[in-house]
Amino acid sequence: MWYPILPVVEHMLVGILEDRNDPFITDVISRLKDVPVEFMSIAEEKIPVERKYRVVVDRLSFRYPFLVELLKNLALSGTYIINNPFAASATNKLIDMSLGSSLGLAFPKTIVLPDQLVIEETDGLVARPDLRRVAEELGLPFILKPYNGYAWQDVHVIGSVEELNNIYPELSRRHILMAQQLIRFRDYFRVFCFDKKNVLFIRWVPKPLAMGQYLNCDLTGMKDTADRLTDMTIQLNRALDLDVNVTEWCVDEEGRWWVIDAYNEVPDVVPEALPPDYYLWIVDMFSLCIRDKLDPGKKNRTPFC
Secondary structure (H helix, E strand, O other): OOOOOOOOOOOOOEEEOOOOOHHHHHHHOOOOOOEEEEEEOOOOOOOOOOOOOOEEEOHHHHHHHHHHHHHHHHHHHHHHHEOOHHHHHHHHHHHHHOOOOOOOOOOOOEEEEEEEHHHHHHHOOOOOHHHHHHHHHOOOOOEEEEOOOOOOOOEEOOOOHHHHHHHHHHHHHOOEEEEOOOOOEEEEEEEEEEOOEEEEEEEOOOOOOOOOOOOOOOOOOHHEEEEEEEHHHHHHHHOOOOOOEEEEEEEEEEEEEEEEEOOOOOOOOOOHHHOHHHHHHHHHHHHHHHHHHOOOOOOOOOOOO
16 A cells, blocks of 8 residues: 655654554554654653644553543644544443434434442432333343443343343442343444544454454445445544544344444454454554644544634
């Protein structure tokens, strides 16, 4: 792939927030040989943050609130953050569903279940959920998962009201929960989107504990549907203001399309887990997205502008 040679100017430096030994980020950096790149090292920072980087690639802050707040300050100082820390920190599965539904995307029927803290400390403002009614509304089995979960953590398939009664009290000590209709799918896709315009469908066999499997995918027989889903994926990522995201789509036994997960701004990209052509496409699109943001005129969208 051909890359434009960009002049080295003030603040052209790209900062990387990721494990130095991560093979994916190593491959991305290899596509940026004409651009100054360094792994970030952070001790303390003055406020407002003094800008050093033109672009920061963030694949760690979702774990650490300190990094989120630092990146917000960097964005306000003019550094372009991939992904926008204001958008990423404001987004969860509930927000995604509300926003996606307004764009015409179909999501499984969902009921939000409060955490125990808000039930116990608000003096009746938030009532304990009627778990039997939840099961009747969604049908059995259904999915129970955290509203801001990641990588199948604390995801359960609930097969009975008794099982829900046993699991909910313990999980709700740690999470706001979503009870969600189980979609019996005949096909499932993870859809990568870069720079709010470059889209790749990969067939996916979802499994817990990072055991899901990527498969080659021929969209020839569903071109019109793929084009429509591509447009909807791009609309969603523009609305979310995410330069890197993975949306999970599935089609059920009656041919209806559903969004299962609209938001995964730090997707695991493991070279040996992906078909080689798909992996190289992802590396190329990520590096091109970084190059695009070197333009000094490009800034993250913030709540203040």
